[in-house]
Amino acid sequence: MTVQPDIGSVRLPDLPHWEEIPDDLPAAIVEIKQALRARIQASGRSVEDVFAVIELRVHALVDDVLIARARGESVWPVIEYTDIANSTVTAEQLAYLRRRGCLVVRGHFDHDQARAWDRGIVDYVESNRFFENYRGPGDDFFASVGSTPEIYPIYWSPAQMQARQSDRTATVQRFLNHLWVSESSGVRWFDPDRDSLYPDRIRRRPQGAHSAGLGTHLDPGTLDLWMTRGYQQAFRHLFDGTVEAYDPWDAAHRTDGPQYPGSTMCSAFRTFQGWTALSDMDHDQGVLHTVPIPEAMGYLMLRPLLPDVDEDDMCGVTVNQVFPADGKHHALLLEALSGIPDVRAGDSVWWHCDMIHSVAPVRDQKGWGNVMYIPAAPWCPRNERYARSVLGAFLAGDSPSDFPEEHYERTWPNRFTVHDLNDTGRRGLGLTS
Numbered sequence: 001m002t003v004q005p006d007i008g009s010v011r012l013p014d015l016p017h018w019e020e021i022p023d024d025l026p027a028a029i030v031e032i033k034q035a036l037r038a039r040i041q042a043s044g045r046s047v048e049d050v051f052a053v054i055e056l057r058v059h060a061l062v063d064d065v066l067i068a069r070a071r072g073e074s075v076w077p078v079i080e081y082t083d084i085a086n087s088t089v090t091a092e093q094l095a096y097l098r099r100r101g102c103l104v105v106r107g108h109f110d111h112d113q114a115r116a117w118d119r120g121i122v123d124y125v126e127s128n129r130f131f132e133n134y135r136g137p138g139d140d141f142f143a144s145v146g147s148t149p150e151i152y153p154i155y156w157s158p159a160q161m162q163a164r165q166s167d168r169t170a171t172v173q174r175f176l177n178h179l180w181v182s183e184s185s186g187v188r189w190f191d192p193d194r195d196s197l198y199p200d201r202i203r204r205r206p207q208g209a210h211s212a213g214l215g216t217h218l219d220p221g222t223l224d225l226w227m228t229r230g231y232q233q234a235f236r237h238l239f240d241g242t243v244e245a246y247d248p249w250d251a252a253h254r255t256d257g258p259q260y261p262g263s264t265m266c267s268a269f270r271t272f273q274g275w276t277a278l279s280d281m282d283h284d285q286g287v288l289h290t291v292p293i294p295e296a297m298g299y300l301m302l303r304p305l306l307p308d309v310d311e312d313d314m315c316g317v318t319v320n321q322v323f324p325a326d327g328k329h330h331a332l333l334l335e336a337l338s339g340i341p342d343v344r345a346g347d348s349v350w351w352h353c354d355m356i357h358s359v360a361p362v363r364d365q366k367g368w369g370n371v372m373y374i375p376a377a378p379w380c381p382r383n384e385r386y387a388r389s390v391l392g393a394f395l396a397g398d399s400p401s402d403f404p405e406e407h408y409e410r411t412w413p414n415r416f417t418v419h420d421l422n423d424t425g426r427r428g429l430g431l432t433s
């Protein structure tokens, strides 16, 4: 058994950091890997020892998923919206949610409301001749075959804004945010009771569609996760000999730092990624999968430091590309990849912002596969900064600055307006505090 060092008495070497993308990426990767190893070793532990601690912890959670699956149990926690709203979620449900880091909220919205929003989106885009004017995918991340979009680069429809600013969404976001430690060391890292209304797109995948899906990846960042001061502090326990204290629900130092720019970036801090279903979807129709283990992030962060990875390689992570999780370096984690259960229009789906996820391929899809992407992005310095640019985009009908500059909605007369905002909407956009 390893004795944990008393690092209070040890002066650990500082880490180099790059607040902007380094000019020489391979050289910076070599430098940061050496520095991270030196810091771990100065704490009195080896990289292999620290990695083994995380591996053991994650291994037990992978086994837990595999056992649940073998028993035919749902791997994804499912909680009724009414239980969240009435504070009748049990301690057992909460513990399961915390263990898995993902959730289906049943009946987040009424089925009829979600179906009406789905029709409203069709009316919105058709009345503005979107399909006639569509210029093809603005980025290659979600590129689909042909010219009919699956991902609509539409942000300001009444349906989306009504869902974002609804009391029911605020209730679910508040519930999820409170799973995190939002305050520590006398700092309030974020406000769990106020959301910043992060605007994202819509997916409408028609029945009969063939889709290759999306491979296993993560969204929180790329090389900035190792190379910027903020993230180095956020992941401090992995690199200072106190790996046992690593807590994936600790928001300390996560809500201020910069992120390296890229075509798939998210400027906001999201506690959870999420979407709301606008159609009924069966579990085998090309749906979302996750590795339902928040602690796996510790594994992903330490894995590149092992000796079988080239010195200038971070297991394939680089800037301007999504963070990949692959069978070569992360085979243990991918064993736990688990899809959502059947969902109905009006249910919402959420997963911890650090978790590996993918979208399964589908052929000849049964029914529609329609979702509005609405995450939980609580108010914090980082999200307040981004909210300023979001407000400008909202008023002008622009694409938000995290997304390709497509700006389809600028001239659309029936988009959601500032007069349609309720109090939650105004607070989310920073118009009132």
Ligand SMILES: [Fe+2]
Pocket: 217, 218, 219, 357
């Ligand atoms: Fe993603």
